[in-house]
Amino acid sequence: MVDFLVTCLQAATPIWLAALAGLFAQRSGILHLGLEGLMLSGAFVATATAIRTGSVLAAVGAAIAVNLLLSLLFWVLVTHFKANVLIVGLGLSMTAAGATGYALVAFFDTEAAIESPVGLPRPLGGLSVLTFAAFGLTWLSWWTIRRTRAGLKLSACGSDPFAARSAGVPVDLYRMAALQVAGLLCALAGTELSLAQVRSFSDNIAQGRGYLAFAAVLLGGVAPVGVSVAAVFFGSALAFGIQSQLDFNGVLPPQFVLMLPYAATIAAISVTVVIKRRRGGQPEVIMERTL
Numbered sequence: 001m002v003d004f005l006v007t008c009l010q011a012a013t014p015i016w017l018a019a020l021a022g023l024f025a026q027r028s029g030i031l032h033l034g035l036e037g038l039m040l041s042g043a044f045v046a047t048a049t050a051i052r053t054g055s056v057l058a059a060v061g062a063a064i065a066v067n068l069l070l071s072l073l074f075w076v077l078v079t080h081f082k083a084n085v086l087i088v089g090l091g092l093s094m095t096a097a098g099a100t101g102y103a104l105v106a107f108f109d110t111e112a113a114i115e116s117p118v119g120l121p122r123p124l125g126g127l128s129v130l131t132f133a134a135f136g137l138t139w140l141s142w143w144t145i146r147r148t149r150a151g152l153k154l155s156a157c158g159s160d161p162f163a164a165r166s167a168g169v170p171v172d173l174y175r176m177a178a179l180q181v182a183g184l185l186c187a188l189a190g191t192e193l194s195l196a197q198v199r200s201f202s203d204n205i206a207q208g209r210g211y212l213a214f215a216a217v218l219l220g221g222v223a224p225v226g227v228s229v230a231a232v233f234f235g236s237a238l239a240f241g242i243q244s245q246l247d248f249n250g251v252l253p254p255q256f257v258l259m260l261p262y263a264a265t266i267a268a269i270s271v272t273v274v275i276k277r278r279r280g281g282q283p284e285v286i287m288e289r290t291l
Contacts, residue, residue, distance in 0.1 A: 002125075004239065004243060006125050006126055006127060007239040007243065008232065008235055008236045008239040009127055009131050009232075009235070010126070010127065010128075010131070010196070010197060010235075010239070011235040011236070011238040011239040012231055012232045012234070012235020012236065012238075012239075013127075013128070013130055013131045013134055013189075013192050013196070013235070014039065014189040014190070014192045014193045014206075014209055015189075015209050015212050015213050015216060015231045015234050015235050015238075016134045016138075016189075016213075016216075016228055016231040016232065016235065017130065017134055017137070017185050017186070017188050017189035017192065018035045018038075018039055018185065018186050018189040018209065018210055018213035018231075019213040019214075019216040019217055019220070019227045019228070019230065019231040020134075020137055020138065020141055020185050020224070020227065020228070021035060021038070021181070021182035021183070021184075021185035021186045021189070021213070022035050022182065022213055022214050022216075022217040022227075023141065023217050023220075023222060023223075023224060023227050024141070024154070024178045024181045024182050024185075025178050025179060025182045026158065026217055026222050027145060027154050027155050027157075027158050027178065027222060028154055028157045028158050028174055028175040028177075028178035028179075029157050029158035029159075029161055029171075029175065030078065030085055030158075030175055030178065030179065031085055031086060031089070031214075032089055032179075032182060032214065033086055033089030033090050033092075033093060033211075033214060034070075034074060034088070034089035034090075034091075034092035034093050034210075035089075035093075035182075035186055035210035035211070035213050035214055036093040036096070036097075036206055036208065036209070036210025036211055037070075037089075037092040037093035037094070037095065037096030037097065037210070038067050038070060038071070038092070038096070038182070038183055038186035038187070038189075038190070038210070039186050039189050039190040039193065039206045039209060039210045040093075040096040040097060040100050040190065040204070040205065040206050040210075041063075041066055041067060041070060041096045041099075041100065041190065042063040042064075042066070042067050042186055042187035042188070042189065042190025042191055043063075043100075043190035043191065043193045043194040043201055043205050043206065044100040044103060044104075044190075044194070044201050045059075045062050045063045045066045045187075045190075046059040046060060046062065046063040046187070046190060046191040046194055046195055046201075047059070047114060047116050047194045047195065047200065047201035048062075048103075048107065048108075048114070048201075049061075049062040049063070050116040050117065050118050050195060051114060051115075051116055051117065054117055054118055055118070056118050056119070056120060056121075056195065059116075059118075059191065059195060060187070060188070060191050063187040063188075063190055063191050064183070064184050064187040064188075066187070067183035067184065067186055067187040067190075068180055068183045068184065068187075070092065070183060071179040071180050071182060071183030072176070072179075072180070074088060074089070074092060074179055075172075075175060075176045075179045079172050079175065079176070093210060097204060100201075100203070101203045101204070104201075104203060111203065112202070113198075113200040113201060113202035114200060114201050114202075115199060115200040116194070116195055116199045116200060116201075118195070118199075119195045119196065119199040120191065120192070120195045120196045122196070126197075128192060128196040128197075130188055130191070130192045130196065131192075133188070134228075137185070138224050138225065138228045139224075141224040142223075142224040142225060145224065150174075153169045153174060154174050154177075154178060156169060157169060157171045157174045157175060157178075186210075189209075189213075190206075193205055193206065193209070208262065212231075212234045212261060212262075212265060213231065215230075215234070215265045215268075215269060216230035216231040216233075216234055217230075218269065219233075219265075219268055219269055219272055230268070233264070233268065234261055234264065234265060237260050237261035237264040237265075238260075238261045240260060241260045241261060244260075
């Protein structure tokens, strides 16, 4: 039982960190479909830097730096060039998927996985330091959003940007800050993917976890605790799939096992929508958000 709980937390950590990233973006009024791409870029840069330098700190720093630049580009496109935020997010994720696969060949002359000589410290029970950091970051996110003026202004930027501007809140700057926080958290999520358990990077290592993180933001009601619980739920579905492959190898089709976390996502969101409708509420129409 303890081993399964550890596996759940290991599987949930990258989704959890990326979901907190999506939380800040959506609080500011930006639906962030680029979480997948930022996770991939962070994972590749962290692994490549670890191979070149042999330093975990350098790897984390490089991943954060690259993601901050990508997040700044995201902000410029949606704010100054008025690009559609959903298209920019999907474009970021699709570009990162292709670019990291190309970079494997260009820089390491291989299409196989590249292994890092170093990894994240795992102080307790095989869990990395970023798993424990995720608990602290959840509390810090809650405190920032609920107990600080900056957090309240950030929420105002998402709920009613016109009123926020009328009150003198620099909406565009708050959105840039939110995207920078999202970039940092996705860099940590990518580093967790590539330098925690496997200590390697392979093509498409994220495998849709960024989209699961986006779903966790919606399922969790854009609240830190709810988002974290949803992320752990999706991580548990991934862990169950991993455990099923070990326990029922040859009995369950591998395609069915791989489908489990995504089927759980659809089921969870569907149940949430039904509950909201029965209570008289209406599900949020995300396309109605105005930048």
